Amino acid sequence: MKMSKLFVQTLREDPADADVISHKLLSRAGYIRKLTSGVYNYLPLMWRVLKKIENIVREEMDSSGAQELLLPFLQPKELWEESGRWEVYGKELMRLQDRHNREMCLGPTAEEVITFVARNGLKSYKQLPCNLYQIQTKFRDEVRPRFGLLRGREFIMKDAYSFDTDEEGLDKSYKIMADAYTRIFERCGLETRAVQSDTGAIGGKLSHEYMVLTTTDSGEDDVFFCDDCGYAANSNHTVSVLPETQTDGGFTETKIVDTPQTTTIEKLCECLNIPASVILKCVVYIVDKKPVLAMIRADKQVEETKLMNAAGGNDVRIASEAEIEELMQQHGFNASKGFIGPKGLEDLTIIADNTVKDMKNFVAAVNKNDVHMVGANLDVDIPHIEKYYDIRLAEAGEFCPQCGKPLKVTRGIEVGNIFKLGTKYSKPMNAVYLDKNGKAVPFEMGCYGIGITRTAAAAVERWHDEHGIIWPVAIAPYHVTVVPLNDKDELQMNTAKSIYVKLLKAGIEAVLDDRSERAGVKFKDADLIGFPYRITVGKTITDGNVELKTRKTGEVETLNPDNAVSRVIELIKEAI
């Protein structure tokens, strides 16, 4: 490709609406252009990168025995009603109507459609196990798209679905995918960690997310991990072990005391001169539009996803002050945030965290402003709790549930995930096969996703410097750029052209920067775009030499043109 004809426009300044590095660099280097919120044009350079990633995914999926197909992204409502997700999925599902007012959606994922395909095509245990996948555009009407390609409303995803006769088979399929994923991301130049996570809207029994660990804020999830035993989990799924803490308030007498204006735990601790670990904290959440009272030891925070699961809901948010006020009035109390207690709210769903179990002689609110009860005890002073849950947000420094060593936390970008679905879809959608005895049995299913566009963005987040992108060779849009510095110098131009032609003949993806620009412009563009290798043909050609520069290391080798060609071919082969 000649640079003068390449469809690319590099920008000197960051676009005003970009705030993460991958968004800035991909925009500036001419890879993407936003069409509307969360929707991007993938320009030629970007498309080459995406195809590279897709092909790595394809190769690894195929070699693990999966078969590629392509499902429609326009999906009928009826299918989603069969699985029950038409209601559950909520506003994120991009819904539309056809000319006959039939309701449809643009697929955010394809469990329903693949289950439809499987129940028609897989009839016998002899056909199992079976793994089908596609690489296709997905739609999710995100509340707030942001971070460029990291969170779009339209994005490219690889989604695979496995069908097995039993759980043992599913375990095997799951393991095969886990291994394939590790290879895929490795080949893309990304170090990932498989972390346990909540199963979310997809549902199912067990899931792992593949996270690119980052130190920047571009990661959207907190990942807790243990260096000692390898435990790793999303914060919404981390079960940490707490250090010994005082949980007995030591109050010998149960009474109501004045605690004016103690609207926060901090103020209450100060007022009573006690640690937060002897205070019972109550927080009102709205789960599926109904109020839920979450109780937890006050030195800890509630993890909302855990709470949502404990309450059996699909949607969770913290209650507003107005909602709390209204709730209190309905129950005949005059209390605001900070003074909410469980007594008298028994008709609500009350979810208590495990940390509450061991509390004694503690401090609790009593639904009355500016006072608290001290010396309170379970069952006696607050309603009996049937069951305790883990709804606690883990913190760094707490201990690993597997080996007891301290946990660390970091940010992560989720580039892939794998789920054990079990019969969550096959049962309600009546997707069955006949076993050896001729009996109809629902499939044991698994599903496995990889965000193709997100993987590309994550690679930029991981691999860049102040000059631009540093693509891993395997997913770079082109391998090498050949840069003659003076287009008026015939020797330079002819040498560059000859190098370029030799590279093309050797099957190397090369660009010739034939523009009549000054050296600085060409260098800046080459760095920004992120070509892994650059062959510079400048003045030193009079001594018979050119330069080969490796973008990642900055290393420069001075070689004659033929050696530069063979050397760069060697480097590229090594890297892929």
Place this chain on the structure above:
RNA sequence: CGGGAUGUAGCGCAGCUGGUAGCGCACUUCGCUUGGGACGAAGGGGUCGCACGUUCGAACCGUGUCAUCCCGACCA
């Protein structure tokens, strides 16, 4: 959906005490220059997001609307 902000040329921005639009980058042509985003000259490109209103006159004032971005709750 709550809170905050912004819409002026492809990109980044100024103009907003009302008088019919400008700067830098990019683009075109010529000259000059050619090892890290040179320089000079001459150009092309904008119904100032949209609608209504106030006014002799609106990018500027008012109302409404749409879009975009940032902060909170979701996810590959």
